[in-house]
Amino acid sequence: MTINLDCNASTPLDPRVRETLLQHLGAAFGNPSSVGHSYGMRARHSVELAREQVAHVVAAEPTDVIFTSGATESNNLALGGLAEFGRQSNKRHILTTAIEHKSVLGPLSALHGDDFDVELLPVGPNGRLDPQMVMRHLRDETLVVSVMGANNETGVRQPVAELAELLADRDCFFHVDAAQSFGKDLEALRHPGIDLISATAHKIYGPQGVGALIARGLADKRVPLTPVLHGGGQEGGLRPGTQPTALIAAFGKAAALAVEEADARNAVCAQFRLRLLDVLSLSGLRPRINGDLRHVQPHVLNVTIPHLDADLAVALLTSQVAVSTGAACTHNTSGPSHVLEAMGRAPADLASTLRFSWCRETPEPNWDWLVSTLREAVCEPVEVEVRRGREFLRKVG
Structure with a gap:
């Protein structure tokens, strides 16, 4: 069986979460908007329980939680949903970083084409944003600062709690794309100064296809969002469409388990990383770690190996180990x-x-086999180009 070392792409479904999912795909199939009978009421109860469970992860109120299809939709709603307020208040400046996920850079690119000034801030060689740089680039017309909680490629945690503290008395909103940090880095996301948090279930052993945008003080209009989709009045009118009860209930279960087991999960993952670091350091491959390990999540390691053909390495490893190039x-x-x-x-x-x-x-792979396979993918630069040329000819021929 292939060992999954690509959990940042998606985690396996926890059996306890699967049980919740299947229960709601079976007997609890009602529409949560149909509150005039028991089927609808049961579904509504499950959705509201999940809302409480998701809110608890970040110390928010259940009324702050808007269920979506995942972090991509949440990011679009957070950023696109503030656009109308930005136009009306003449706040058209947006600050973000050059390392954000495409689901943030994409909607910001669209806003940039719609007369918003989007400024991408650099990070240091350690992959981390300097909070003071954000403060130096703030303007009176800054609408929102958007910074990811942890980078999906390097695992580097960004200083979101420190930023929330610095931005507390500034007239702008603070959005965190927490796709990789929700349910993992608990304390940072509980800072009350973070206005908007994007989350997804499938990074915390939940199902794909469901996530949330958490907007603190939503009921009190602290964050003046407008919908980017239009239809019914579900999710406070901000996310129309029938709520997928089974997915939402499973997300809630995954969120609750993430809080209960956070310390134990982090400890297990940290031990795995120590073993991987030991193996790589003794391999003779001269690996270089991308990101300051003091700020890297315990379940991620981004490694550069000189002269490695990374695509070839992924292909050679795939019979026993699933890894990615990014x-x-x-x-x-x-x-x-x-x-x-x-x-x-x-x-x-x-x-x-x-x-x-x-x-x-995640079980430990055969480390000796992994190292020897990586060695097979180390080529001189000319050899890399020859191999890629052969691969191209094979595909087109």
Whole structure:
């Protein structure tokens, strides 16, 4: 069986979460908007319980939670949903970082084409944003600052709690894309100064296809969101459409388990990382870690190996180990990692980098086999181009 070392792309479904999901796909199939009978009432109860469970992760109110299809939709709602307020208040400046996920950079690119001034801030070679740089670039017309909780490629945690503290008395909103940190880095996301938090279930052993936008003080209009989709009045009118009760209930269960087991999960993952670091350090492959390990999540390691053909390595490893060269969201797009580029990595390093990411139950692979397979994928630069040329001819021929 192939060992999954690509858990940042998606985690396996926890059996306890699967049980909740199946229960609601079976007898609890009602529409939560149909409150005139028991089927609808049971579904409504499940949705509201999940709302409480998701809110608890970040110390928010249940009324702050808007269920969505995932973090991508949540990011679009958070940023696009503030656009009308920005136009009306003449606040058209947006600050973000050069290492954000495409689900943040995409909607911001659209806003940039709609007369918003979007400013991308650099990060240091350690992959981390300097909070003081944000403060230096703030303007009176800044609408929102958007910074990810942890980077999906490097696992580097960003200083979101410190930023929330610094932005507390500034007249702008603070959004955190927490796709990779929700349910993992608990304390940082509980800072009351974070106005908007995007989350998804499938990074915390929940199902794909469900997430949430948490908007603190939503009931009191602290965050003046407008919908980007239009239809019925579900989710406070901000996310129309029949709520997928089974997915939402499963998300709630996954969120509750994430809080209960956070310390134990982190400890197990940290031990796995120590073992992987030991193996790589003794391999003779001269690995270089991308990101300051003091700020990297315990389940992620982004590694550059000189002269490694990363694509070849992924192909050679796949019979026993699943790894990636970067973000799953960029699989269908060409070009090097914008994250590593923003960290100042050399062009040659971009094609020689692998991301390892694991889960609490990930078994150790055959380390000797992994190292020997990586050695097979280490080539001199000319040999790399020859191999890629052959692969291209094979595909077209």
